[in-house]
Amino acid sequence: MRVRTFGYFFRQAVVSILRNSLMSFASVSSVAAVLIILGMVLLLGLNVDYIASDIESQVEITAYLADGLDVKQVSEIGQKLIQVKGIKEVKFVSKDEALKEFKKQLGDQGDLLEGIKEDNPLPDFYRIKTINPSDISEVAAELDNIEGIVDIVYGKEVVDKLFKLTGWTRLIGLATITIFAFVSIFIISNTIRLTVFARRKEIGIMKYIGATEWFIRWPFLIEGMLLGLIGALISVSVINISYYYLTKTVAQSLPVIKLIPFDSLLYKITVGFMAIGALLGALGSGISIRRFVKV
């Protein structure tokens, strides 16, 4: 194919898009909708994985103590803990120390905690390290029997809960994406069908003149791919702008939650989504071309 011929195909495609503006708009919106939802599910999933692995890497058990225990009781619990098999290190953290740590974690927003200094709601706890990180579940189960310990939290448990929560979100998200993907392929194939119909006279003449099948098909294929690409471009803009502000806001107001940095995602999502958009468009127009453009 000559470069000039491609220019001709491209012009035909653009003219069609402008002429069928309403259907083109529907096609572009549907692709944008699919990709925005895909982007949301993807970002949620990636971030959950990111946060989960961060939590999981902390192979510590936090054993929260009941409120109002005296010093003797606390040290008794400490003694019992050391005797549990598989425990490497036990460290007591008082509620005051816990507050200080929390304040440090919050960084700039640490001032927020000033007000609760007098009436500290945080419990005392023991921070426990196991000899072997893989034993953590068994060790945690053992601790459950010790009197005075009200709650045991360890990384894996938090991660499991997180995954259970996001499992459903992902499933619903993927189902929505699949449905929307089919809808957008359908809308695009209809748009292309309209173009084919508007051009049927021209197509007929092209056949008499001796145009090859692909010469006739390319403009329609390009039209579909352009619709998909424009949709992708919109979705990528929306996702990138939203995620940029999300990471900024979270970093300011909830510094405890570490999201994947904006920059590292931008490029991959842009390239990937453009490819998906073009693919959806090509599939949509492919269906109509197969059915309606025959020599």
Add this chain to the structure above:
Amino acid sequence: MIRMFGVSKIYRNGIKALSDINFHIKKGEFVFIVGPSGAGKSTLIKLIFREELPSSGQVIVAGRNVARLRRKDLPFFRRKIGVVFQDFRLLPDKTVFENVSFAMEVVEASKSEIRRRVPEVLELVGLRGKEKSMPSELSGGEQQRVSLARAIVNNPEIVVADEPTGNLDPETSWDIIKLLQQINLRGTTVVVATHESSIVNMLRKRVIAIEKGRIVRDQQKGVYNYES
């Protein structure tokens, strides 16, 4: 150049359009296909440029058996044949120049070739100065000239015309026929289907007469019918 052996065509709806057609049109001939409406002239023309396939018999055009043409060879086969229709079949949103250059773009001719060849052909059909007109601004005769220019712009070996003067007044019809004759003089084989006796009688070319799907007469330097 065009041969038919025992060709018949029965359409899917059961209509028998042609039966046992035999003829041989040599390179450079000018042939009229005549006969009343519904005699099968259009079907015959359609068999030549492989718009339709014969139900039986052989159709050989430009050395190719049309029934054996593969799908991917069909476009290249059609480039050897220029087709002219009664209803012109021009693209209404393209200028005269574009309607003709379109045919060259389709076969991927270079820009310089197009710039050289299109004015040449428009000159030949007498449309110089009308390059930028839209088809709607032209008379019927002028529109048919554009369609003729489009048919010959890629230098086909054969030009087939199905009732090219059907929508035109007698004087304009005559101009179109003279153009076809001119094209024929340059070595192109020309086949014209028509039911206009005056033209056929004036030109004294080979006449193949069809009635009810059968060839009833094939005559050199013929006239439309015996009586006249």
